[in-house]
Amino acid sequence: MTLMPVPSPKINPKTSIVQASWAAAKGYSGAYLRLLPAIAIVGGLFGGGLVLAFCQSIGLMGITSDGSLSLSAYQQALGDRVFWQSLNLSLYLAITATAFSTVLSIALALLLQRAGRWASFACQLTLPIPHLVGIAGILLLLSPSGLLSRLLLSAGLIASDQDFPLLVNDRANLGVLIHFVWKEVPFMTLILLAVLRGIRPEFGMQARALGANPWQCFWQVTLPLLRPGIISASLIVFGFVFGSFEVPFLLGSTAPKTLPILVYQAFTDTDLAQRSVAIALGLMLSFISMVLIALYLWIGSGKAFRRPMAQPASSSVLGEVQ
Amino acid sequence: MRNLVRDLVRKSLKDPVAQKMLLLLIVSVLFLPFLPLLIWSFAQGWYFPQLIPQWTLQNWSTLFTTSTRVGQGFVQSLVIAVCSTGLALLVGMPAGRALGMMDFPGKGAIKLFLLLPIIVSPLATLMGIQFMLIRLGLSGTLLGVVLVHLLPTIPYITLVLSSVYANFDADYEIQARSLGASAWQVFRHITLPLIAPGVVVGALFAFLISWNEFLLTFFVGSGRVFTLPMVLFTALQGGNTGLTAAIAITSILPALVFLFFSSRALDDNAAIGGLGNV
Numbered sequence: 001m002t003l004m005p006v007p008s009p010k011i012n013p014k015t016s017i018v019q020a021s022w023a024a025a026k027g028y029s030g031a032y033l034r035l036l037p038a039i040a041i042v043g044g045l046f047g048g049g050l051v052l053a054f055c056q057s058i059g060l061m062g063i064t065s066d067g068s069l070s071l072s073a074y075q076q077a078l079g080d081r082v083f084w085q086s087l088n089l090s091l092y093l094a095i096t097a098t099a100f101s102t103v104l105s106i107a108l109a110l111l112l113q114r115a116g117r118w119a120s121f122a123c124q125l126t127l128p129i130p131h132l133v134g135i136a137g138i139l140l141l142l143s144p145s146g147l148l149s150r151l152l153l154s155a156g157l158i159a160s161d162q163d164f165p166l167l168v169n170d171r172a173n174l175g176v177l178i179h180f181v182w183k184e185v186p187f188m189t190l191i192l193l194a195v196l197r198g199i200r201p202e203f204g205m206q207a208r209a210l211g212a213n214p215w216q217c218f219w220q221v222t223l224p225l226l227r228p229g230i231i232s233a234s235l236i237v238f239g240f241v242f243g244s245f246e247v248p249f250l251l252g253s254t255a256p257k258t259l260p261i262l263v264y265q266a267f268t269d270t271d272l273a274q275r276s277v278a279i280a281l282g283l284m285l286s287f288i289s290m291v292l293i294a295l296y297l298w299i300g301s302g303k304a305f306r307r308p309m310a311q312p313a314s315s316s317v318l319g320e321v322q
Numbered sequence: 323m324r325n326l327v328r329d330l331v332r333k334s335l336k337d338p339v340a341q342k343m344l345l346l347l348i349v350s351v352l353f354l355p356f357l358p359l360l361i362w363s364f365a366q367g368w369y370f371p372q373l374i375p376q377w378t379l380q381n382w383s384t385l386f387t388t389s390t391r392v393g394q395g396f397v398q399s400l401v402i403a404v405c406s407t408g409l410a411l412l413v414g415m416p417a418g419r420a421l422g423m424m425d426f427p428g429k430g431a432i433k434l435f436l437l438l439p440i441i442v443s444p445l446a447t448l449m450g451i452q453f454m455l456i457r458l459g460l461s462g463t464l465l466g467v468v469l470v471h472l473l474p475t476i477p478y479i480t481l482v483l484s485s486v487y488a489n490f491d492a493d494y495e496i497q498a499r500s501l502g503a504s505a506w507q508v509f510r511h512i513t514l515p516l517i518a519p520g521v522v523v524g525a526l527f528a529f530l531i532s533w534n535e536f537l538l539t540f541f542v543g544s545g546r547v548f549t550l551p552m553v554l555f556t557a558l559q560g561g562n563t564g565l566t567a568a569i570a571i572t573s574i575l576p577a578l579v580f581l582f583f584s585s586r587a588l589d590d591n592a593a594i595g596g597l598g599n600v
Binding site: 028030031032033034035037038039041042043045046048049050051052053054056061062108111112114115119121122123124125126127128129130131132133134135136137138139140141145146147150151153154161182185186190191193194195197198229232233235236238239240242243245246250260263267275278279282283285286289290293 | 341342344345348349351352353354355356357358359361362370371372373412413414416417419420421424425426427429432435436438439440441442443444445446447448449450451453454469470472473476477480526530533534536537541551554555558559563566567570571573574577578580581585591593594595597
């Protein structure tokens, strides 16, 4: 819907189609103009950055490049076994952390829906905490000489710090998973709670009146209505965890490392020739996450790429909110 | 046996007292990592088996010396976060209006495109941007960092505002215009008050993302721009735990202030729901 007056169709049938599409284009121009700054900045920075990165990765430009095409950066990156181990680890961490956070957030959102405002607010308080602060807190809480270990020792549950399970910088990356669940559950819950409050309670009541038990009501009514929210929230979290650097760098295992850490190390290497390897690795990281996201959207809603256009207000669920 | 457990769980979930206890437990788990930070920031040589440290204010007084670069980091972080939030609002508000209220060909593709920076790893892009910024002489400058911080902030603001605009009735504006209000008056007195919750939530997210950002600043700042997260990152790799804890707590403060003032807007389901509609 636009505020622009669209001229009424002329009688001449030959020109009517042309005129109608011209009028439509004029009507759309308001929307495109409003989007132009955002598209220009995001396109220039993100798209331009990707193109420049690609040119550097194949040797067409760069600090050490002689300007000739070369795929050696990719050969070096893909030929290394470390790359595949890192990819494995990054995928494992992103999928596990997203799955745990999603399930816990759905449960917490359902719980908070009936609770008072204080509870929602208390759960939001961890939302604005920087990841680095969370990392510091978790290190001081869960390390072998951390607060939890001290508490268990003074309670007589463990004999020394040797008995405390290794939870940070451990081979299984438990510390990384704990951090992401701790940090992302409040974020996802906030989103899911908003979507949940937008769902009409009448649907649930009707299902109950028709004989569904609460469990059926959850599976058949609430969950399908919540699905768009779950998909979006988990998508944001997955993308973030997959590309996150600080958390696995400071809380994760020393070997293997995640892909973003490999990029960081190649980028900060004193050998400047490693720059193109860093860029090649980064591009593959972006490419893999794009493919995974497309796959996820496709699986998640079947026709994920057609739906946003078909919805007039682009928010059928949110349309119910007020 | 399974039924018994299920019944027990269901009964306890229905019990309001049990619900409150469960929520209290969750909230305290969420708060647990802050406890050692708080203690450490006032502790002096808190060696392993000790439960209670020797209290001191030394970490906090060290914080204010220039050698820690906390003051410099704080100011730079604040300037960058405020500038990028303002710019992102300026760009994201009209974009949100177009996506929320209007229909046009390619809308789905444009929306997905604008969201790419927050769901695709920015590492490769960053190294390309870095190349561009060096040519422009913006590498290692505050302006360069502000520009790069627009990448994650614009998508959030656009998303939140498109959802708010989807529930916005343009008839109010038409009415004001027909009563003789200028375009600016309509925006100032009709549109802005109606979308205010969305603007606050979007600005909150943008501010926090910029304030917490480490990697983008690290790559583009070239070591010359030194924000608070970079101070904290450096401290975390050093040995002074007490000082690190004090820096960590300092970097929470502005976010908490901001959250406190916008807690009412965070209850706006339409604004937050925008993030649930990627």
